[in-house]
Amino acid sequence: MRAAVLEGFNQPLIVKEVDDPTLTPDGVIIKLEATGLCRSDWHGWAGHMSAIQSFPRILGHEMSGIVEEVGKNIRNFKKGDRVLVPFNHSDGICPHCVAGHHNICDNLSLVGFHFNGGFASHIHIPEADRNLVRLPDNIDFLDASAMGCRFMTAYHGIITQGNVRPGEWVAVYGTGGVGLSAIQIAAAAGANVIAVDIADEKLEFAKEVGAVAVINSKKEKAPQIVREVTKGGANLSIDALGIQETCLNSVLSLKKRGRHVQIGLSSTPNGGLLQLPINFILATEVQIIGSVGMPLPEYPAMLQMVENGRLSPGKLVTKKISLDEINIALEDMNNYAGVGVTVINQF
Structure with missing residues (x-):
C-alpha cells in the first residue's frame, strides 16, 4: 500500500510503497476514503507527542473508510x-x-x-469491536474525516465538559480545525459565539460557521472586548490553541463563575x-476544565446532529489534497497558514 512515512522528527514525510497491514483476530482492515490533517499530527511530526517512541511511523488519526477485511473474532462489523x-x-x-x-x-x-x-491507503484497527464507530449511510466520508478527532474533541469540550446552554456567551480562542468545530457546535447548541484569532481571513x-462576533487579538485586547460585547464576560471560554497568550486570555474573558475549557494541546x-x-x-x-477526545x-448524539443537519463538519473542509x-x-500548518480543514482523499 502507499503511505506517507515519518522517519524522523521535523523531517519531510516519505511517500512510498510499504507492506500491507496484517489482519489480527480482533482487528479489521479499512480502505480509507478520507483522512484529515490535524494539528495533533503536526505535534507528532514535530516531536511533541511522547507516544511516538520509534521510527518509522505512519501518522494520521482522523479517518473514515470502508471495512475490507475482518478478523475471525469480530462481531460488530x-x-x-x-x-x-x-x-x-x-x-x-x-x-x-x-x-x-x-x-x-x-x-x-x-x-x-x-x-x-491513516496517512495511507489502508489501516489496521486492533480491538475493532470497541474502537470503531459505524458511519450512517447519509453522512459523507469528508464529513466523517474530522469526526475522529477535531470535531469530536470540540463536541466533548463544548457539550459535555463545557456544559454549554442556549443563550450563553462562548469565546473561542483559535480558529484552526478544532476551534472552528467548537464554534459550529456551540452555535448549534444555541450559544452566542465570539471567535478570537490574529488572522482576519x-x-x-469563523463567521461563516456560526460566530456572531470576531476579535483580532493582534489589533485589540481580546478579554476586554469580550467583556464589552457580553456585558460582563463569557459564560464559557475555549482555548483551542494551547499557548500562553490564548490560555491566559481565555480565562480572563470569563464572567464570575464562568468555565474555561482547555482543548488545545500545548507545545x-x-x-x-x-x-x-x-x-x-x-x-x-x-472553573478550569480539561477536555481530551x-x-x-x-458518538450517537453527535452523529444524530450531523444526520439531521444541525451540525455540518464538511463545511469546515476547505482543501482536499492527495x-x-x-x-x-x-x-502550511507549521506556519499557521491556511483556513479551515485539509483532508486527504486521494491515496
Missing part, C-alpha cells in the same frame, strides 16, 4: 461497512472505561502515535507548563 475511527482507543475494562470515560482509559492507545495511522470564515516544554491568574480564578470562582457513548501533497500541507 463486516466487510463493506462504512466506519469512522476514533483516535483514542481504550481497553474497555479499566475503571474509567467501565464508567463510560473511554477517552481517559488507563491503557489509552492513540491511532497514528502508538501505532500506524480566518475570522471571516510548551515541561508538559505544557503555562502561567494562570490564580488571584482572578480565586476571586471569581471560575471523546468517549464512545457520546497523499503526495502532505508535506506542503504540514508546512
Whole structure:
C-alpha cells in the first residue's frame, strides 16, 4: 500500500510503497476514503507527542473508510461497512472505561502515535469491536474525516465538559480545525459565539460557521472586548490553541463563575507548563476544565446532529489534497497558514 512515512522528527514525510497491514483476530482492515490533517499530527511530526517512541511511523488519526477485511473474532462489523475511527482507543475494562470515560482509559492507545495511522491507503484497527464507530449511510466520508478527532474533541469540550446552554456567551480562542468545530457546535447548541484569532481571513470564515462576533487579538485586547460585547464576560471560554497568550486570555474573558475549557494541546516544554491568574480564578470562582477526545457513548448524539443537519463538519473542509501533497500541507500548518480543514482523499 502507499503511505506517507515519518522517519524522523521535523523531517519531510516519505511517500512510498510499504507492506500491507496484517489482519489480527480482533482487528479489521479499512480502505480509507478520507483522512484529515490535524494539528495533533503536526505535534507528532514535530516531536511533541511522547507516544511516538520509534521510527518509522505512519501518522494520521482522523479517518473514515470502508471495512475490507475482518478478523475471525469480530462481531460488530463486516466487510463493506462504512466506519469512522476514533483516535483514542481504550481497553474497555479499566475503571474509567467501565464508567463510560473511554477517552481517559488507563491503557489509552492513540491511532497514528502508538501505532500506524491513516496517512495511507489502508489501516489496521486492533480491538475493532470497541474502537470503531459505524458511519450512517447519509453522512459523507469528508464529513466523517474530522469526526475522529477535531470535531469530536470540540463536541466533548463544548457539550459535555463545557456544559454549554442556549443563550450563553462562548469565546473561542483559535480558529484552526478544532476551534472552528467548537464554534459550529456551540452555535448549534444555541450559544452566542465570539471567535478570537490574529488572522482576519480566518475570522471571516469563523463567521461563516456560526460566530456572531470576531476579535483580532493582534489589533485589540481580546478579554476586554469580550467583556464589552457580553456585558460582563463569557459564560464559557475555549482555548483551542494551547499557548500562553490564548490560555491566559481565555480565562480572563470569563464572567464570575464562568468555565474555561482547555482543548488545545500545548507545545510548551515541561508538559505544557503555562502561567494562570490564580488571584482572578480565586476571586471569581471560575472553573478550569480539561477536555481530551471523546468517549464512545457520546458518538450517537453527535452523529444524530450531523444526520439531521444541525451540525455540518464538511463545511469546515476547505482543501482536499492527495497523499503526495502532505508535506506542503504540514508546512502550511507549521506556519499557521491556511483556513479551515485539509483532508486527504486521494491515496
